[in-house]
Amino acid sequence: MAIVSFVGAGPGDKDLITLKGYRRLAAADVVIYAGSLVNLDLLDYCKDSAEKFDSASMTLQDIIDAMAAAVNDNKSVVRLQTGDFSIYGSIREQIEELKKLNIEYECIPGVSSFLGAASSLGVEYTVPEVAQSVIITRMAGRTPVPDKESLKSLAQHQTSMVIFLSVQGIQKVVKELREGGYSETTPATVIYKATWPDERHVTGTLADIAEKVHQAGIRRTALIMVGEFLGDQYNYSHLYDANFSHMYRKKQTTDDKH
Structure with missing residues (x-):
């Protein structure tokens, strides 16, 4: 059948x-x-x-x-x-x-588009010692969001965040994120139609991203990405560190290198 x-x-x-x-x-x-x-x-x-x-x-x-x-x-x-x-x-x-x-x-x-967006920008949501969690959420609209999942509440974690279905209310989004704990210098990017031929992205901080998005005329079909994973700070992982041992590789010593 x-x-x-x-x-x-x-x-x-x-x-x-x-x-x-x-x-x-x-x-x-x-x-x-x-x-x-x-x-x-x-x-x-x-x-x-x-x-x-x-x-x-x-x-x-x-x-x-x-x-x-x-x-x-x-x-x-x-x-x-x-x-x-x-x-x-x-x-x-x-x-x-x-x-x-x-x-x-x-x-x-x-x-998912949030994965396509990260690939388009060449970024990693989980940067060692910067952010190890990703929050995927949306702003309340015609479809309500539980109070405990408000943007203001989630922003208290100040981790990597991807906000769907909300670019039309970008000013309100920024307001709630700021009230929840993100600073105005937190990096933010809005990406329109990630991976499509007509993809566009606007990059800034929570201080100016709303105005930049307004000027770009982006009103729908876009993701809002927020967090320090978009910034300049990064750390190398232990996974490929020669000084770190795991079940597949032993820590290299000075003798191993010669």
């Missing part, structure tokens, strides 16, 4: 879909894709006979009905979602509805 495959499309670049995701997409009889977010060039991987549905104008029930009809006809279905669907992907509700109908499904992860 056919199943539904949830496939993470990657952050934008059509080559950043996983090989397993590509194979499912290339073989699919029906593809339901998030048209407002997914790079449409990915649909070039589909076979000519594949039926394609843009979920941007569909309700949850429309999506489930399309999936169920296809599976009942023994057609394989790919639900193509932006980035990796485990972050702001809204797949839980789809999976729960499929369970009610006893429709089998699988989940094939993708590359």
Whole structure:
């Protein structure tokens, strides 16, 4: 019997879909894709006979009905979602509805945009002795955020932070981060459509990033990255340090070097 495959499309670049995701997409009889977010060039991987549905104008029930009809006809279905669907992907509700109908499904992860953004900038979120944790969050909007997860509350940790779905309120974001504990000199970058051909990024600090983003005209489809991992401070890790031993390598001595 056919199943539904949830496939993470990657952050934008059509080559950043996983090989397993590509194979499912290339073989699919029906593809339901998030048209407002997914790079449409990915649909070039589909076979000519594949039926394609843009979920941007569909309700949850429309999506489930399309999936169920296809599976009942023994057609394989790919639900193509932006980035990796485990972050702001809204797949839980789809999976729960499929369970009610006893429709089998699988989940094939993708590359999240926050990972694509780090690669585009050539940065590491977890710099030794600078930051060893990453907070992924969003500002409250039409979808509320629990009070204990407010930006002001999370900012108290002053670690690496990636803020989704919030660039339209960049001034409020900065205000809450400052009130929570980040200094005005904390590095910040806003990256628009990471890994897409029209990617842009704006770099500054919490003192000026809001104004720079406003001047750049960035209003949506962007991530806000905040933290000292973006700055000039860094430390080498112990992993490749000749003076550090671990299970795969012994500490080098002076004699070892000659």
